[in-house]
Amino acid sequence: MIIIKAGGSAITKKSVDFTPNMEVISRLAQEIKEAGRVSILVHGAGSYGHPIAKKYSLGKGYFDEYQLKGFSETRASVSELDSIVLKSLMQNGLTPVKIGTFSNFITSNGRIVEFHKEPLLRAIELGLLPVLTGDLVFDRTRVFSILSGDQIVSYLSKLLKPSRVIFGTDVDGIYTGDPKKENVKLIESITEENINEVFKFAKDTGDASGGMEGKLSEILPIFDMGIEIDVINLTKKGNLAETLRGNVKGTIIKKKNLSK
Missing domain, CATH: 3.40.1160.10 (Acetylglutamate kinase-like)
Structure with a gap:
């Protein structure tokens, strides 16, 4: 599902x-x-x-x-x-x-x-x-x-x-800050090792990636269950299709000890 x-x-x-x-x-x-x-x-x-x-x-x-x-x-x-x-x-x-x-x-x-x-x-x-x-x-x-x-x-x-949850937004995934500004990087993978740091990025910027702080608070319980979450740009042609095929074009949020 x-x-x-x-x-x-x-x-x-x-x-x-x-x-x-x-x-x-x-x-x-x-x-x-x-x-x-x-x-x-x-x-x-x-x-x-x-x-x-x-x-x-x-x-x-x-x-x-x-x-x-x-x-x-x-x-x-x-x-x-x-x-x-x-x-x-x-x-x-x-x-x-x-x-x-x-x-x-x-x-x-x-x-x-x-x-x-x-x-x-x-x-x-x-x-x-x-x-x-x-x-x-x-x-x-x-x-x-x-x-x-x-x-x-x-x-x-x-x-x-x-088995998976896909969040389609108007930006390419989750960033180290506000993606509408310069000098921020796309975070391609979020695991238990860096998820707290990502929450800090979102809180410090106030609105990291289109309200990503609030989104992350809803994502965390899904992550804790071991379910893969993909955050992608839905406005780009083919992104969803590729992600559904397993070739994620964005940020993958998943516990590291789980098989891909």
Whole structure:
């Protein structure tokens, strides 16, 4: 089983609100179809979710009635992106099925505490491609919270124990600093020997590789289970296809004492 996380920074245009990157979405669907080995796809919300969530401070949870308009707008916008992704997958001969994040997850203080897993398990058993997305969900302490695609991937990895997890972003992998700046290097391999150092890079830069500090915190539990995690640039043609074949074009995160 392979789980793919398609980052919102890759499948949407960050500089233009509510705009999909159709080239990346179409290629993602094509390469998943060609590989025929992907079991679950999780995608981020990108420019469909973040602008409204920021405007209404939805990440802080519920504190004022005016946020409810933003809650509704965000959910509708994320659903729109989800429909675009599903349509592209179907156009490429796949049989995707939406597993609703809002209806199936409950959080407490922003962390998953409840997941209705039967729809997902039945979809996998039937041979469908489950598709999930980062979204707003109800929260037992904050009323609602933003549940990221990265946290969903981490949770599902603990539940299903896939052979590999692939994170597709808009940069080439994990770096020694912010990849949008000069004088940083791509880290091709992360093991138990250097993972703490990598966390320090991410913390010191504040945003090493498009929010990589937060991503690494969700990756760590997957790493601890001995599962291989690959971080690649989804915006580059063929990167996902090559990675699915075992020729990783990016950063490999894996315990050293495990066989390749």
